[in-house]
Structures are given as C-alpha cells and as structure tokens.
Amino acid sequence: MNPQSVAILGAGAWGASLANLAAANGHHVRLWSRRGSETLEAVLTNAQIVLSAISMKGVRDVASQVQSLQASPTTIFVTATKGLDPQTTCTPSQIWQTAFPNHAVVVLSGPNLSKEIQQSLPAATVVASSVATASESVQLVFSSPRFRVYTNSDPVGVELGGTLKNIIAIAAGVCDGLHLGTNAKAALVTRGLTEMVRIGNFWGAKTETFYGLSGLGDLLATCNSPLSRNYQVGYQMAQGQTLTETLANLPGTAEGVNTCEVLIQVAKQQKINIPITEEVYRLLKGEVTPRQALEELMLRDIKPEYDY
Numbered sequence: 001m002n003p004q005s006v007a008i009l010g011a012g013a014w015g016a017s018l019a020n021l022a023a024a025n026g027h028h029v030r031l032w033s034r035r036g037s038e039t040l041e042a043v044l045t046n047a048q049i050v051l052s053a054i055s056m057k058g059v060r061d062v063a064s065q066v067q068s069l070q071a072s073p074t075t076i077f078v079t080a081t082k083g084l085d086p087q088t089t090c091t092p093s094q095i096w097q098t099a100f101p102n103h104a105v106v107v108l109s110g111p112n113l114s115k116e117i118q119q120s121l122p123a124a125t126v127v128a129s130s131v132a133t134a135s136e137s138v139q140l141v142f143s144s145p146r147f148r149v150y151t152n153s154d155p156v157g158v159e160l161g162g163t164l165k166n167i168i169a170i171a172a173g174v175c176d177g178l179h180l181g182t183n184a185k186a187a188l189v190t191r192g193l194t195e196m197v198r199i200g201n202f203w204g205a206k207t208e209t210f211y212g213l214s215g216l217g218d219l220l221a222t223c224n225s226p227l228s229r230n231y232q233v234g235y236q237m238a239q240g241q242t243l244t245e246t247l248a249n250l251p252g253t254a255e256g257v258n259t260c261e262v263l264i265q266v267a268k269q270q271k272i273n274i275p276i277t278e279e280v281y282r283l284l285k286g287e288v289t290p291r292q293a294l295e296e297l298m299l300r301d302i303k304p305e306y307d308y
C-alpha cells in the first residue's frame with residue numbers, strides 16, 4: 001500500500017499507540033492533542049484518514065471543530081473511542097457520521113490493552129464500516145506481523161462490544177477484589193455477554209458480532225487484566241475505596257463509569273433488563289456495597305438461561 005497521510009486526534013494512551021502502529025508501517029502520521037503545539041487545521045491538512053482516539057467526553061466538541069475545517073470528500077473517519085454520549089446516548093461513530101454524512105466512518109475496536117501494544121506484544125482488532133472499501137483501507141494501514149486487523153460489516157455491533165464490556169469489566173474487578181473465585185467470574189462474564197447482546201440487539205447490532213473479537217474478545221482481555229482501568233475501578237472499590245478515591249489514582253480514562261449512567265437511562269426508557277449494569281450503577285453511586293451488589297444478583301428470581 002502507498003504511504004497514507006493519517007491524522008490521529010487524541011494523544012492519550014490509545015491514540016499514541018495507534019499512531020506508532022501506523023508510523024511503523026511507513027505511513028505519514030500526525031498526532032493532535034488539545035495541549036500540543038500543532039493546530040487541528042495543520043494536522044488535518046491533506047489527511048486521507050482521520051482517526052479519533054479522544055475520550056468520550058471530548059468527542060462531540062472535537063467532531064464539531066473538525067467539521068468547521070475543510071475535509072477532502074474522500075477522507076475516511078475512524079473512531080476508536082469506547083463510550084456513549086451522555087446527552088444524546090449516541091455512539092461515537094454516530095456522532096462522526098452526523099458531522100460528516102457523506103464520508104465513510106469506520107469503527108476500530110478489539111481486545112487492545114494499550115500497554116501491551118506499546119510493548120509490541122501481538123494483538124488483533126476489528127475495523128467495521130458499512131463501506132467495505134473504507135474498512136479495507138484502514139485494515140491495510142494498521143495491519144502488521146504484531147497487529148492483525150479483521151474487517152467487519154456491523155459497525156454498531158463492533159462499537160458496542162468495546163463500549164459495553166467496560167461495565168462488565170468493572171463488575172469483574174469487583175469479583176476478583178472480593179476473591180469470589182473462578183466459577184463466579186465465569187458466570188459473571190458469560191451473563192455479562194448475554195446482557196451486552198440484549199442491549200446491542202436494541203441498538204440494531206447483530207448477535208454474532210458480540211461473539212467475536214470486539215465483544216467476547218475484549219471482555220476476556222479487560223475482565224482478566226489489571227491493566228484495564230475499568231477492571232481497576234471495580235477491584236479497588238471492592239478493596240473499600242470510594243469511586244472518587246479510585247478515579248483519582250487511575251492512569252487515564254475509565255469509560256465504563258459514564259457509560260453505565262447512559263445505559264441505565266436507555267434501559268429504563270426501553271425496558272431492557274440489565275441486572276449486572278444496574279448493580280454496577282448502584283455501586284458507583286454508593287447505594288450498595290460490593291457484597292450487597294453480589295447478593296442482589298444472586299437472589300434475583302430464578303429464570304430460563306435464554307429469554308431474549
């Protein structure tokens with residue numbers, strides 16, 4: 001592939017890792033951060049691919065700044081953010097697509113703990129879009145012997161896999177912090193996946209997407225690794241810390257905390273049954289202790305395994 005001009009927005013842990021992957025493949029990469037020396041306009045000039053790794057709270061603002069600048073009609077927008085907008089409940093790709101209705105938007109998501117990627121450990125991810133040629137271009141930009149990139153045609157499903165697993169990762173951290181054992185963890189993660197499918201189906205995502213890298217794959221990574229900030233939130237709260245204390249010591253963003261609020265809002269309106277998310281929400285709000293959250297989950301009415 002010819003070298004591409006790639007603009008990466010957000011120089012946090014994930015933006016910097018993705019910039020390194022593209023640069024290592026010989027592409028011309030420019031990294032923008034709100035506190036950096038280069039202007040957004042300079043970074044976007046001639047960009048063929050614009051990738052956003054901005055944390056959720058900044059996506060709408062950055063998308064509208066980009067919208068006010070000139071983009072070539074063929075520019076592909078890629079989003080790597082794993083969150084939901086609190087005001088509109090939109091996913092990041094929906095925000096980018098609304099800002100750029102005539103451009104291809106690609107979602108990049110998978111089991112990608114940035115610390116491991118920075119150490120050049122092997123990993124795989126998914127790029128998804130309704131425009132197949134766009135996801136194939138992004139696949140070529142990032143694929144390498146240490147980063148295997150798959151395409152997928154269900155962008156909402158891929159995006160929601162990475163977003164929803166953050167809440168289950170908080171719950172998994174609680175599970176490990178309370179030393180509840182391997183059986184409990186397996187039950188939690190499996191039932192968490194069922195909950196993700198239930199929410200995802202409401203959003204129009206395909207069930208099978210959640211059994212791939214961006215769903216089950218990312219659940220396995222973040223529910224089992226102390227490198228996950230979301231897992232750390234749950235683990236440290238199970239050790240008796242408050243949410244405020246936990247977040248004060250956390251390196252970077254734990255999107256699951258805000259995602260949980262948005263999901264509770266959506267689930268109430270749409271009457272979607274999400275018991276694990278509800279208990280995580282109540283724990284984060286200080287309404288239950290980790291032990292009470294566990295008891296409430298275990299003592300729910302007995303029911304068939306599949307009811308969706």
Ligand SMILES: NC(=O)C1=CN([C@@H]2O[C@H](COP(=O)(O)OP(=O)(O)OC[C@H]3O[C@@H](n4cnc5c(N)ncnc54)[C@H](O)[C@@H]3O)[C@@H](O)[C@H]2O)C=CC1
Pocket residue numbers: 010011012013014015033034053054055056057058059061062080081082083112113114115251252253255
């Ligand atoms: N770190 C990781 O392992 C992975 C992170 N992600 C996702 O990528 C996103 C970013 O994560 P990290 O890089 O880890 O977070 P981070 O906290 O290290 O970096 C966040 C970046 O967003 C920027 N930002 C935040 N608000 C902004 C605003 N209003 N305007 C402009 N820029 C703003 C920050 O300046 C920073 O560059 C999150 O949604 C996360 O879930 C996805 C895969 C892996």
Ligand SMILES: O=C(CO)COP(=O)(O)O
Pocket residue numbers: 082110111112113114162166169218221222227228229230231253254255
């Ligand atoms: O999404 C991630 C790995 O795929 C990163 O997880 P955390 O945001 O919990 O650190």
